[in-house]
Amino acid sequence: SQQGEExxxxxxxxxxxxxxxxxxxxxxxNNLQWYRQNSGRGLVHxxxxxxxxxxxxxxRLRVTLDTSKKSSSLLxxxxxxxxxxxxxxxxxxxxTYKYIFGTGTRLKVLA
Amino acid sequence: xxxVSQSPRYKVAKRGxxxxxxxxxxxxxxxxxWYQQALGQGPEFxxxxxxxxxxxxxxxxxxxxxxxxxxxxxxxxxIQRTQQEDxxxxxxxxxxxxxxYGYTFGSGTRLTVV
Numbered sequence: 001s002q003q004g005e006e007x008x009x010x011x012x013x014x015x016x017x018x019x020x021x022x023x024x025x026x027x028x029x030n031n032l033q034w035y036r037q038n039s040g041r042g043l044v045h046x047x048x049x050x051x052x053x054x055x056x057x058x059x060r061l062r063v064t065l066d067t068s069k070k071s072s073s074l075l076x077x078x079x080x081x082x083x084x085x086x087x088x089x090x091x092x093x094x095x096t097y098k099y100i101f102g103t104g105t106r107l108k109v110l111a
Numbered sequence: 112x113x114x115v116s117q118s119p120r121y122k123v124a125k126r127g128x129x130x131x132x133x134x135x136x137x138x139x140x141x142x143x144x145w146y147q148q149a150l151g152q153g154p155e156f157x158x159x160x161x162x163x164x165x166x167x168x169x170x171x172x173x174x175x176x177x178x179x180x181x182x183x184x185x186x187x188x189x190i191q192r193t194q195q196e197d198x199x200x201x202x203x204x205x206x207x208x209x210x211x212y213g214y215t216f217g218s219g220t221r222l223t224v225v
Contacts, residue, residue: 033213040221042115042202043154045213088153097142098167099214101153 006089006105014110019076021105023089024069030092032065033099034074037086046074046087081111113137115217117203123223124193132188132220136205143186144214145178146202154202160186193224 007022025032031050035043049056049065049072056063062075076083086106090099116135124130136143142161146154147170156170162183171178175194180186190197200221204214 035216042216042218043204043214045215048213093156097159098156099144100156101146103153 006102008105010106012108013079015079015081017079019079019107021074021087023072023102025091032072033090034063035088079109081109084109115203115205115215117217117220119220121221123225126224127192129191130193132201134186134203134217137215140205140207142206143180144204145188148200148202195224198222198224
């Protein structure tokens with residue numbers, strides 16, 4: 001079963017625009033991670049945010065976490081065509097090593 | 112090695128055939144995970160190893176699925192008597208510890224059962 005759900009399921013934007021994806025989860029967590037998956041490839045780890053953090057930045061990525069709402073968002077600023085991919089959030093299942101992935105957001109950045 | 116290596120990259124199996132999927136984790140990574148990803152879905156947890164010990168196999172869908180990591184490095188996921196519903200991408204990931212610093216994923220094995 002999948003704990004996380006990303007919203008929207010699909011997103012299409014123009015190059016240079018910002019892209020925001022949301023993730024909701026169900027159980028308590030120690031941390032939440034975001035991954036990118038290009039078509040036909042494995043997942044690439046983007047960023048990890050711990051439950052006691054509210055916001056984290058990495059380059060053009062900004063992640064927020066609201067544990068009271070059990071939700072997180074991933075913002076990609078100044079998007080590029082190369083950002084076209086599926087993005088998944090993953091949460092540690094009740095604080096264990098087992099990460100549960102969401103259903104993903106398919107982002108398409110148009111040049 | 113520099114990354115997680117999985118082989119074969121693609122596998123077509125006839126229904127009822129046994130298959131073996133290999134994962135070479137990053138050297139020194141203690142934790143190894145197998146996930147199954149159906150088309151258009153997120154990865155679903157199958158099993159977890161810490162060194163050679165299989166600590167969690169709760170995600171294996173049936174007793175036709177078996178995983179091993181006998182020397183604490185290379186792992187093999189075996190599927191016996193494959194069925195069409197086994198068609199998916201099988202992803203292997205490793206991490207230095209339990210994953211709290213993120214997993215490194217391999218490119219996966221795409222299994223198609225015909």
